[in-house]
Amino acid sequence: MFYTVRYEKVPSNMLEETERGERDDDEEGGEALVYLRPPSARQRRSCLGRSEMWLRITVALVLLAIALGFVFCEWSGCGAEQESGDSQMAHADNGSEGHGHHHHTEDEDDDEDDDRDHEEHGDNHNHNHTHSDSLFHHAAIITGSTTCSRAGRKLLQDGGNVVDAGIAALLCLGVVHPHTAGIGGTFSAIFYNHTTGSLKAIQPSIPRNNLNTYGIPAILPGIKRLHAQYGNLEWAKLFEDAIRLAKDGFQIDHILTSALLSNERMIVQSQLCTLFCDENGRVKSAGSNVTNPNLSELLRSVSLNDSHFPEILAMKLAEDISPAERPDFVRDIRRVRGEINDPLIAEEEKYTLLSGSLPFSGSVLSDALVKATEQIHSLHNRTDLNSSAPSLLSLLEFAKEIYNTALAEENGSLVERLAMNVASSQIGVLHSQGHFLVMSASLNSSWGSGRYLPSTGVVLSDFVSNISAGVPLLNFPLVAKIKNMVDDDDDDDDEHSDEDVQVIAVTGGLSALLNAAQILTNRLDYSMSAQEAVQSPLFHFAQGSAGSVTVCVSSVSNGTDGFTLPWEEGDQRQPTHRCTDDSEAMLLQLHAGHVGVYGAPALKSHTDGF
Template sequence: MSINSVRYEKLRSTESDNYDEQESDRETPEDEEEVTVFIYQSSTHQHKVRQRWRDTIVRLTVALVLLALALSFVICEWRGCLSQENTPGDLSVTAGHSGTGKNEEGHGHHHHDEDDSEEDQHHHGNSGHHEHRHPNLYHHGVVITDSGMCSGIGREILEDGGNFVDAGLASLLCLGVVHPHAAGLGGVFSAILYNATSKTYKAIQSTCSGSSSASYGIPATLQGIKQLHSLFGNYKWEKLFSGAVKLAKDGFLMDEVLARALIRNQARVVQSNLCDLFCDGKDNVKVLGSRVANQNLAELLHHVSLNSSHIPENLAVKLAQDLAPSERQGFVEKVQQCRAEINDPLIMEKEEYTLLAAISLPSSWIISNVLERASKQNLPLWSNVDLNHSDSTYISLLTSAKLIYNHSVALENISLADLFALNPVGSHIGVLDNLGNVLIISTSLNTPFGAKQLLPSTGVILSDFDLHPADKLLLWSCPLIVKVKEDDDDNDDEEVLAIGVTGGLSAPFIAAQMIGKRVHAGKSAPDAMASPIVHLESGSPGSLLGCVSEVSHGSDMYQMLLEGEEHFRGTDRCSDDTMVSILQLHAGHVGAYGAPVAKAHTSGY
């Protein structure tokens, strides 16, 4: 470019008043381009040198800052701290999705797994769709329990190549360590399984009747685990135990579920040898966040993981060594005879759905009749309750429930008073993979901490099943699978839901509500969990009380219920401590939802 084509302008310096301002206006030929150059001129050579150094330092500083930011981003991305995970203190992993219901037109989701490709990071739906985040949806598989540690252990099994049965069994073993008041090798379990490849359903009852003593029940959990794994698992047997062994050996921090159980049963715990595990040395039960370890249980679990061929024989002998000599032979015989029963599930065929259950006949009868009665009486149990009539709705529902329960126990020649005397607690595991394979397990020691009898050599707590005439009703156990029929009756398009409920008297009653909310009201799984749930509680002999949960204290519904009639009173929580979960496969995603939210821990990938 010719020097004649340039116009120079000298700008006023901000550093000195000694700079002059000049303007040179030269005409340029029409065929040459005019360029304006701005020159910042220093008055001295020394100032120019200083300015060059200043510019160099600025450039180096900016470069170093940008380099540091880039390195920080790379390190943070490698460690996963930019993910949506927000679960310090447990093994839970979350992934975000939008869209909650069956009829949702679009949803966005994000992946943070190291092996995800760019194609996986996509958005569904219209560009103007408002994104909602639901951290319980995943692409591959999900586990839900009432312990974040155990849900994480189950997920790790899935990620490492184990199938849905392996993940469920590893989680069950974990619960026996971290929630020993409701689960463990000394208890029992029931389950329902769906194999999506063979389209087959199986109901599993790992329970043993006929105790050798009047003070405890016969352990059946490990026998059932062994049978389920041999028939349906594909993971190495010993690796199923690794998570539970580590927690028992190294100890774990007590969560709110166990801490609350210890407080409620403090007197009985302190007066038994359970205090060896759960007391702080001053005859006070340990509190939330305390470390609990069970070295003898860790040794037993490790031994069983290495010697699976002689279960239940070895188990029976090891457990019996802490019993009175007169009880040992009968105990060993009972444990050795105990096997899980694996059969076809109970099937209830309805117009809108098919219910498959691994529960007792009275429980299934309760579910069926609650649904029918609520439908005939037009009770808005599963829709948005009319606040002006909610009081009579719940009262009518409780009246119907009493009649239904009374008739169901009459089928087993058991009185309603016997039923109300039950105080079962339990825990459950739900596993669902992206093929549609599902397993729901409900487990229990019957009442909290079972027989309150810790076997010191093995660290196992025995149950108190078979000590009450109503124990055989299995109201603590409600694992269900519901096939929701589509309008075109095409079986290939049936939606499969897995429902798990623990918590004694209310379990089948709440299960019926969950089915009604999904089938009759068309609610999505998250919406069904967020809506009010009616629990049953025993009052004076022959009376039945109700408790409505999942209602915010400051809401209009809460105030309306309190002000409506004398039947309603405020309470901090429903006493039956029920947990409900729903697992759902829809549109290529697996989801798990639970209530109450504080107890429901999902972990998936």
């Protein structure tokens, strides 16, 4: 089959005459016929085959790119973070928004978390940035133990809220730091629900007992009430890490090592030696493994019997109590209840002061803190606190004046009260939605009464009835919630300011009030960053020679604690290995979609989050 096409030549005016003449000579006619033959079927099939081949190659390349994209996304963790972030605070809210980037933290004794550094990630604003180990996107927790901070973080990632994470961390500390956070003691907490604006103080109600040598265990009944009211996960899940650590063993860290060495004589002469002494009869050193299987079994029983555990707890603990004391002991444990109340609140211009317990009333404590803040501000203006002993001595005299006028209990001297400074473990949890929980647990003094119950692995506290109402002082969290503010040097817009949360929490003995004032002054008046404010010099009161009162100064530099004792005369400082007062401080901050937690001393500040 052929097709015919006829062409007719048309002269152009644009041609030169010579060109036209030459072409006219060559052409014999004004028409031309061209015969076109259509492609054969084979040619058509060949063309179609090549088109299909290229189409198939193109589709394959697109599918390969999509598959590689999914593989890269799975490897880098995108998607998983949003899923875990959306499950947070389900009990208090409907979850947090996912972000386009996330953080990793370094966890000891966990292969999947080892040696993971923060990397740069592109965020929703299309720019890259890096964060410190104390800055996260969804939630963060700080405790005195890497192991327990990790336990709290895992609960948060599993859908728990700040209450679940705080309780899990507290139970963990009761295993790895039994000298302060053991379940034979008590606790206090302040909880804030940002969604409802609700602030609550939680602590056990402990009946006055007739026992003069040890106190009534109150942590487990107290946290049961806290979880029943505000928790999200199942009760038993909060115990998993603590049960495992007590059964399989944990390594003694530097904090527990110090507590063992400071109380070595008492420990080697008591039944505690079965847990904490080596084959030579000396207290174990850092890194040694300790198991407490009886404590593991007690925790397991409590976790599986949440509706009847007060009776189970009382009967198990009473196994090692003398027959004469047993009836009163069992009765008092059964009477322990968790109390949830409004905290003592005092409103100031730049912050709100929260206190969960007496002896200070809200107004008296607030007035004392205002005076302390003004005094510290004045000292900052006059001298450099990092090098000036006279300014510290001036502060010490002022502190005496505060406590002599602010103490509700007038019996006894300041020196006597200093001798009863408490030892505690502190926990702080902050979520990106603004919810926070601050907890403090204590046996009063380190190792409490020293009374060890071998059948359950519990150490009883020395919170006894003969302690006056004014002692111990500020053992539990004193919290200053800073009102919304934006850093002057922050480049972010003010759109986040309504959601900002800044919380200063201090615990300890008589030093807590002055440390809160110091951090507030640093943060609000001198615009220090959150980390600088909490890690700058803090004050720790102690009993000096001949019944005098002295002050020890602590600070954190490059993640390392430093301690000095000011001499009574001159500007020199005497270095020391630690301050005898166990005051701790932390600052929790939510700003511009990032959660940051910072603490001091550095040895007691282990941060984790995601």
